[in-house]
Amino acid sequence: MLSLRIAARFLRSSPAQSALIMAGIAVGIATQVFVGSLIVSLQAGLVDQTIGSAPQVTISAAEEGDPVTFTEAIRELIAAEPRVEPGAVAAVRDASALYSDGEDSAPLSLKGGELGGLDAIYDLSGRTVAGTPRLGDGDIVLGVDFAEKYGLVPGDAVPLTFAGNRTARPTLTAVVDLGAAAANERQAFVSAGLPRSLTGWRADEFSAIEIQMRDPFSSAEVAAEWRTAIRSVTVTEWQAANADLLTALQSQSASSYMIQAFVLVAVALGIASTLAISAVQKTRQIGILKAMGLSDARAGRIFLWQALLLGSGGTLGGLALGFALIWSFSFVPLDFAIRPEPGFIALSAAVGIGVALGSSIIPTRSTSRLDPIEVIQSG
């Protein structure tokens, strides 16, 4: 531990130099932590906005327009799949309707199903702006833009006309903000019974079975497995339909890796040059220590320890600074929250210390090679 003791003393003997390089490492690591967490959270936010409140896997009939039969086999397949978000399964029947209040009329897309499954997928309760969502027979939930446009409030009757001049007057139970103008203007939720009364489908026949995953990115794998398990249906998933978004996410990640790699290179160069300067500054001391019998290996380790001390000190400071940055951004109004990513932070810390150790290779070598006679003879 003599090498460590000497290393610590050397660092303390030039406090400004040590503090500067630690600050440099700290800024680098803080950038790593912040940029890394920012990108991960930003992407999670984007994905959540895009498909967080929508089905991620949909099972429908092989022929478009035909009903899919919700068989016991399909039910068990879904129930046995641990990657499915518990409860986020909805068998739905779709229908088109025309709203008319005597003067104006407007088209509506009805999605009929059980409140439990629809709520889990579309987050109806979380998005309610008026009323309390219920989807019994004779109930309807409307998008906020549509409700505002026609002055509808919970409790109002909503007169609907269907193909074949059939009509219904469900009662508005809740108004929801679905997060997108198109949905808020057209989408409505009703009981599964209303569309069925129009189509005459059997009780186990639906337009589609909609499902959400715990991890949205598992949808492709799960869909592929289900396609081989049940051949008579069509299984679609969100990633296939959103290739552009995925490409954008990937190139965003790639550019953030680039930034992070360059930051690490800058940190490495900073530590390496500081240690190299320090090794030159301490040549005389190293020479005399060796004349007193300090072995080459222990002399070399002085700079390894210096690197480790600088690296871990700077990394600790950098983690603190990174968390402070993330925390300060919680006061900035953004449509996503930056969450510290533990795995990424551990990686940044390991990389910070690893880079410090790597940068000590040259001074460690030159120090262990130094011959004490060079120092003694030069006076």
Add this chain to the structure above:
Amino acid sequence: MAEPTPAAPPLLVADALEKVYGSGDAATHALRGVTFEFAEGEFASIIGQSGSGKSTLLNLLGLLDTPSGGHVRYRGTDTGSLGKPERAALRNSLIGFVFQFHYLLPEFSVFENVAMPALISGALPAEDIRGRAVETLGLLGLEGLEEKNANALSGGQKQRVAIARALMNRPALLLADEPTGNLDTANTDLVYDLFREVSKETGTAFLIVTHDRSVAQRTDRVLEVRDGELVADERNRYLG
């Protein structure tokens, strides 16, 4: 200290030492066939003009440099056959150095500087290191300065701290290369008196390089080097 038995090999043997610096036209033949024996506890000096090869000889004897030819033996062991770590260990345990420059470590206190050879060897427990360092500083009249920074001392004090450091591991041999070259006469006299006293008290052998004949006359044996050759090896008879 026990007298070495007649059969025991001498502390140090210089056997036909050669040293050539550089090669070809630029080569300097700094030492030529230097041979002598040195017993435990001797108090001797090496004298010669500037450039005669005194420092070269001392560096070879101190295992800081390797000879171009010949052998350095310590208590019968040929150091030429030792690896670098073993030579370093031998320097640490057997030899103390004092140079013209004090070479103290400015980052450390007086105590830490003096203790450094013991910290390097790791043979002494921490409490004993403290005691030994204080005792050694006392030997050189430096008691009370332990916690001062090495930089805060006067030139004469610094050189005495360097001597204390050289004696810390109680070496069998102290090698000094013009140790008073940077000191005034008063401090020079003090240092040589201390050398003599320490030699008596600890049994450490001293080999002191100087170009000052009056200083050499105060040692028991004078080795004279001229142009890289050992030209005289005389015992002083003043002790009668």
